[in-house]
Amino acid sequence: xxxRKFSINRQTLSRLPGYLILNFWVVFxxxxxxxxxxxxxxxxxxxxxxxxxxxxxxxxxxxxxxxxHNVGRxxxxxxxxxxxxxxxxxxxxxxCAYVLARFPFPGNRLIQNMFxxxxxxxxxxxxxxxxxxxxxxxxxxxxxxxxxLYVCLNVPFTVFFLMSFFSTLSTSFEEAAAMDGxxxxxxxxxxxxxxxxxxxxxxxxxxxIVLWNxxxxxxxxxxxxxxxxxxxxxxxxxxxxxYIGDWAGMFSAVVIVFVPTFLLYIFLSEKIIAGVTGGAIxx
Amino acid sequence: xxxxRTMMITFLTPALFSFGLVFIYPxxxxxAMSFFYVRTVTDGWGKWEFVAxxxxxxxxxxxxxxxxxxxxxxxxxxxxxxxxxxxxxFSILLTSGFKGKSFYRAAIYLPNVVSAVAMATMWIQYxxxxxxxxxxxxFSFLGMERLASFQWTSPDNQFLAMTLAYCFGMVGYYVLIxxxxxxxxxxxxxxxxxxxxxxxxxxxxxxxxxxxxxxLRSSVVMWSVTSIGxxxxxxxxxxxxxxxxxxxxxxxxxxxxxxxNLTPTDPQLLNAGAGAAVGVLLTGLTVIIxxxxxxxxxxxxxxx
Numbered sequence: 001x002x003x004r005k006f007s008i009n010r011q012t013l014s015r016l017p018g019y020l021i022l023n024f025w026v027v028f029x030x031x032x033x034x035x036x037x038x039x040x041x042x043x044x045x046x047x048x049x050x051x052x053x054x055x056x057x058x059x060x061x062x063x064x065x066x067x068x069h070n071v072g073r074x075x076x077x078x079x080x081x082x083x084x085x086x087x088x089x090x091x092x093x094x095x096c097a098y099v100l101a102r103f104p105f106p107g108n109r110l111i112q113n114m115f116x117x118x119x120x121x122x123x124x125x126x127x128x129x130x131x132x133x134x135x136x137x138x139x140x141x142x143x144x145x146x147x148x149l150y151v152c153l154n155v156p157f158t159v160f161f162l163m164s165f166f167s168t169l170s171t172s173f174e175e176a177a178a179m180d181g182x183x184x185x186x187x188x189x190x191x192x193x194x195x196x197x198x199x200x201x202x203x204x205x206x207x208x209i210v211l212w213n214x215x216x217x218x219x220x221x222x223x224x225x226x227x228x229x230x231x232x233x234x235x236x237x238x239x240x241x242x243y244i245g246d247w248a249g250m251f252s253a254v255v256i257v258f259v260p261t262f263l264l265y266i267f268l269s270e271k272i273i274a275g276v277t278g279g280a281i282x283x
Numbered sequence: 284x285x286x287x288r289t290m291m292i293t294f295l296t297p298a299l300f301s302f303g304l305v306f307i308y309p310x311x312x313x314x315a316m317s318f319f320y321v322r323t324v325t326d327g328w329g330k331w332e333f334v335a336x337x338x339x340x341x342x343x344x345x346x347x348x349x350x351x352x353x354x355x356x357x358x359x360x361x362x363x364x365x366x367x368x369x370x371x372x373f374s375i376l377l378t379s380g381f382k383g384k385s386f387y388r389a390a391i392y393l394p395n396v397v398s399a400v401a402m403a404t405m406w407i408q409y410x411x412x413x414x415x416x417x418x419x420x421x422f423s424f425l426g427m428e429r430l431a432s433f434q435w436t437s438p439d440n441q442f443l444a445m446t447l448a449y450c451f452g453m454v455g456y457y458v459l460i461x462x463x464x465x466x467x468x469x470x471x472x473x474x475x476x477x478x479x480x481x482x483x484x485x486x487x488x489x490x491x492x493x494x495x496x497x498x499l500r501s502s503v504v505m506w507s508v509t510s511i512g513x514x515x516x517x518x519x520x521x522x523x524x525x526x527x528x529x530x531x532x533x534x535x536x537x538x539x540x541x542x543x544n545l546t547p548t549d550p551q552l553l554n555a556g557a558g559a560a561v562g563v564l565l566t567g568l569t570v571i572i573x574x575x576x577x578x579x580x581x582x583x584x585x586x587x
């Protein structure tokens with residue numbers, strides 16, 4: 001009994017530094033985010049004098065941010081871009097992943113390699129011609145352009161991710177459907193697509209977070225106050241802070257930017273983590 | 284079979300068309316553009332002026348561009364060493380029967396789901412602030428006056444501050460990847476080693492590290508790709524003018540082509556061709572790193 005107790009103590013002791021560092025890390029993150037939350041409810045004066053919440057809770061900062069600083073509009077823009085592009089990506093990527101995963105044909109491997117290779121292409125290698133093309137077609141500064149770009153740019157990763165889900169499904173589904181005279185296209189949408197749902201939901205959530213936080217493409221293609229998504233909106237707001245001087249409003253805007261992905265993460269962290277590791281580690 | 288072929292064509296076409304539109308066509312055009320003088324991005328073929336390698340020569344003669352390369356090299360090397368070391372330590376701790384593993388993993392990964400603009404704002408406007416900031420308050424409380432008065436966002440220190448804040452968030456991503464890799468290694472190996480009397484360090488060097496090769500290799504590639512595309516944090520740390528201390532090639536190119544804030548150090552006016560050359564150089568760098576990593580970290584097919 002005594003030896004056992006000793007061994008437990010020794011193990012706990014050897015892990016103590018680890019516990020300390022990990023806890024310090026987590027507490028630091030919590031303080032960082034917690035302080036922003038509290039600051040977003042204080043006045044700018046209180047923030048600068050380190051007397052947060054002294055005059056009570058000011059929800060008016062959020063009203064100020066949403067209306068005066070245009071954050072409400074940016075939020076709606078972000079929501080529109082993220083949801084429409086998110087759906088568009090799946091509609092284009094899922095059928096392609098299905099064909100690549102299940103039908104051997106000459107060039108199949110080449111297409112797969114091209115898609116994977118494109119994940120390493122720096123964005124600045126492709127941005128200039130895209131800007132040229134969109135100005136040629138008079139598409140600059142429109143919501144549709146940004147959605148189109150988001151869809152096209154994220155198809156390769158999504159195809160790559162979904163392929164493993166389609167390759168594990170049994171071929172007996174298609175054989176049975178073909179026997180019943182169901183067309184291959186219908187077989188896909190009514191039978192195979194629903195079967196790959198776990199993968200589609202995972203990659204859908206993952207894409208949502210990526211698109212919600214996207215900055216570079218939006219900075220170049222949607223940089224007018226009507227079209228800006230949240231990330232670019234917050235950037236321009238921070239940039240002009242020295243003229244506006246509404247720090248409380250700015251911290252409210254920070255909270256508005258991170259709350260949607262934060263909530264999604266709280267509820268779905270297991271799925272999101274599975275998505276990240278599934279995309280990075282392939283056999 | 285014939286019906287399958289029609290299905291395959293209709294299913295592949297949209298994806299392949301979009302791929303050609305946003306990857307193949309732009310890559311080829313950027314490559315061509317880098318050999319021409321192009322005043323603005325929107326100029327068509329007709330207005331291009333062939334200059335051979337002049338764009339590249341101009342880039343390497345620009346101290347600002349050289350500095351931007353040095354900056355991403357420093358982020359890649361020093362940031363990479365720190366991030367990989369910390370992430371390895373964390374993931375080994377968390378996979379060794381740690382209580383609350385999922386919670387810690389989720390908490391450490393959190394900065395990765397939050398917009399980088401929001402994260403950077405938190406760091407710059409709060410953590411690093413010299414009046415009410417977290418570090419200032421903490422170090423004053425501990426009586427460390429010199430650390431408390433450290434000017435994080437001054438031009439001399441902002442590269443350090445930027446790298447620190449960036450790496451803090453990135454650790455979580457690699458913890459996730461490493462943990463998934465470690466959890467695939469069969470427990471028997473560790474048990475056998477423990478029976479033979481191997482300590483934690485020995486187990487790490489002789490079991491974990493060799494079996495984590497494939498994971499480490501793709502992580503190095505991933506880290507290189509994100510370092511090369513370093514943009515948001517740099518824009519946030521020097522929001523008004525690109526600054527020598529924080530400039531990266533992508534920020535340099537952004538200013539060169541979409542030039543809202545051209546700096547006096549680069550009197551050269553708008554030149555989209557040089558911007559394209561930056562893109563070509565960075566793509567070349569990516570390819571070289573990829574080849575080198577594949578050469579240095581061989582991936583033998585492992586069977587557990």
